[in-house]
Amino acid sequence: MASSLRTAAVASRIFAASSSSSSTARLSLLRSSPSLSFSYSLKSLAFSSHFSALQRRSSDDVWSSGRFCTAASPRCAASDRDQLKSAREDIKELLKSKFFHPILVRLGWHDAVTYNKNIEAWPQRGGANGSLRFEVELKHAANAALVNALNLIQPIKDKYPGVTYADLFQLASATAIEEAGGTKIPMKYGRVDVSDPNECPEEGRLPAAGPPSPADHLREVFYRMGLNDKEIVALSGAHTLGRSRPERSGWGKPETKYTKDGPGAPGGQSWTVQWLKFDNSYFKDIKAKRDEDLLVLPTDAVLFEDPSFKAYSEKYAEDEETFFTDYAEAHATLSNLGAKFDPRELLGEIIDAPTQVAS
Secondary structure: OOHHHOOHHHHHEEOOOOOOOOOOOOEOOOOOOOOOEOOOOOOOOOOOOOOOOOOOOOOOOEEEEOOEEEEOOOOOOOOOHHHHHHHHHHHHHHHHHOOOHHHHHHHHHHHHOOOOOOOOOOOOOOOOOOHHHOHHHHOOHHHOOHHHHHHHHHHHHHHOOOOOHHHHHHHHHHHHHHHOOOOOOOOOOOEOOOOOHHHOOOOOOOOOOOOOOHHHHHHHHHHHOOOOHHHHHHHHHHHHOOEEOHHHHOOOOOOOOOOOOOOOOOOOEEOOOOOOOOOOHHHHHHHHOOOOOOOOOHHHHHHHOOHHHHHHHHHHHHOHHHHHHHHHHHHHHHHHOOOOEOOOOOOOEEOOOOOOOOO
């Protein structure tokens, strides 16, 4: 599944094609401080009464429910190459002054992790298709506070209408990893957006933080997507970024010595000491079990308890380079799950160099 991502050359390739100039959706979103939590929330998301539509074209194009209203974007071709490049630079600039790396990683993940390999039809199979912009999916308990991430990047979407939501979510996630000191992710682009909230997946496809049998739960969720034990462990390493807030997720301390002064809004409990730096400290800290101010969820602890998971966790705790390599491949694989690429016959295009179609 990840064979096409094993070389450094692949890392420079992305999907791209010109898109039409048709109108794209706008969202009116909650104007509150973005969450830095990367945890999977178990609480329901409370929506503000201040939601309103920035743009309404017609009853055929606009879906509304209660206090939230969003124009549904049309299905579109691959994102515009130049706009993708510019959007990436804007995300980088945003991350230089703000501390939103964890929530942007979570945004891309949660749009993709709904994928079910046993369902062939698109978009019923879920995956990276931009459906997370709709209220019906934002209200899923595991997506608590992700409306703040949408609020954060909506101005970039407005500025670059030739980039689909599905691509923007994955672009933001990969860029956040890289800007936090992580490895380059071999990303592809050209994902088609779903056009209607009725195309959102049902609730219950995302991982939980404290299931009765953590190892079985992780395998149930990730095997459903076609991923394996190595990818489960590598992807879990992204918890090196971010913190959990008990008022949102039901997990973690209100604050610790590592979070009481920020950066960003203070509070929450992080998995690592330097929770805005992407490295292998997540595995080192779980293995050491020395610091009560660092968060260890049941789904974290099991990585050093289950024999198969432990083999990879031990390796990543000792060898950061191996972790980076495996993480980059797993993240790229995750970002493509369930996606419908247009034009589908292309294998990639270099974003920072003259156009090159892979053979």
